[in-house]
Amino acid sequence: MTTPTRIIVDLATGQSTEVELEGAELEAYNASLDAQRAAQQAAEAEAAALAAAQETPAVEGQ
Amino acid sequence: MSSLVLTGDTSGSVTVTVPAVAGSNTATIGAATGTHYPFTAGTAVASTSGTSIDFTSIPSWVKRITVLLNEVSTSGTSNIIIQVGSGSVETTGYTSTTQITVTTATNVTSTTSGFNIIQIQAAANTMSGIATLATLGSNVWAQNGVVKAGTTAISFSAGAKTTSGVIDRVRITTVNGTDTFDAGSINILYE
Numbered sequence: 001m002t003t004p005t006r007i008i009v010d011l012a013t014g015q016s017t018e019v020e021l022e023g024a025e026l027e028a029y030n031a032s033l034d035a036q037r038a039a040q041q042a043a044e045a046e047a048a049a050l051a052a053a054q055e056t057p058a059v060e061g062q
Numbered sequence: 063m064s065s066l067v068l069t070g071d072t073s074g075s076v077t078v079t080v081p082a083v084a085g086s087n088t089a090t091i092g093a094a095t096g097t098h099y100p101f102t103a104g105t106a107v108a109s110t111s112g113t114s115i116d117f118t119s120i121p122s123w124v125k126r127i128t129v130l131l132n133e134v135s136t137s138g139t140s141n142i143i144i145q146v147g148s149g150s151v152e153t154t155g156y157t158s159t160t161q162i163t164v165t166t167a168t169n170v171t172s173t174t175s176g177f178n179i180i181q182i183q184a185a186a187n188t189m190s191g192i193a194t195l196a197t198l199g200s201n202v203w204a205q206n207g208v209v210k211a212g213t214t215a216i217s218f219s220a221g222a223k224t225t226s227g228v229i230d231r232v233r234i235t236t237v238n239g240t241d242t243f244d245a246g247s248i249n250i251l252y253e
Contacts, residue, residue: 004240007112011252012119014105018112029113032239 143176148227
């Protein structure tokens with residue numbers, strides 16, 4: 001897995017550097033990834049439940 | 063020569079003439095008193111990696127910042143936002159609204175984590191356009207912009223943000239903070 005990075009352009013020097021995320025920024029990155037995975041799993045579970053409900057034959061009244 | 067001082071009378075004008083060219087060029091400075099700062103371009107950077115691009119060391123005298131996107135792309139569909147800050151990037155307190163038009167359909171979204179300048183329709187979209195931030199004073203900044211996504215969509219954006227101090231940095235990133243830039247270039251102008 002590639003380490004997340006950000007690019008910094010220092011206008012005072014004109015230099016640009018790419019640095020790895022660390023500390024609070026890396027924690028926020030990982031938290032966002034976890035939230036995205038959780039949301040995707042929830043959406044997949046909801047879709048599966050909906051599909052299962054549509055496949056269940058309706059019970060006819062007596 | 064480290065500096066050149068031009069001293070004029072209290073009336074009239076000071077004229078700077080460029081010599082040794084065909085004809086002459088005359089620049090006239092208005093009567094208003096103040097400090098004249100240059101209109102400066104930053105250093106364009108390839109937006110081909112990273113989850114964010116920061117422009118730091120913005121001078122304290124800056125009153126307007128223009129962010130330029132040239133065929134920028136990201137790895138996902140999280141909207142691109144601009145964040146500003148004083149000492150560190152501020153991630154809350156923005157009032158930002160973006161409308162996108164795709165052929166005849168429109169969609170409006172609001173964001174508080176940054177100035178939302180484009181609603182991305184697909185990871186393959188390339189985005190070009192301009193977003194401008196200007197200050198009303200007292201660290202209050204207003205923003206507007208127009209950015210296209212792909213060849214069939216365009217976003218209009220506007221917003222405001224009061225920063226905790228004098229802006230010294232601008233960050234271009236995405237709402238989720240995890241999508242990665244993978245094409246294009248970005249630069250800023252400041253004045």
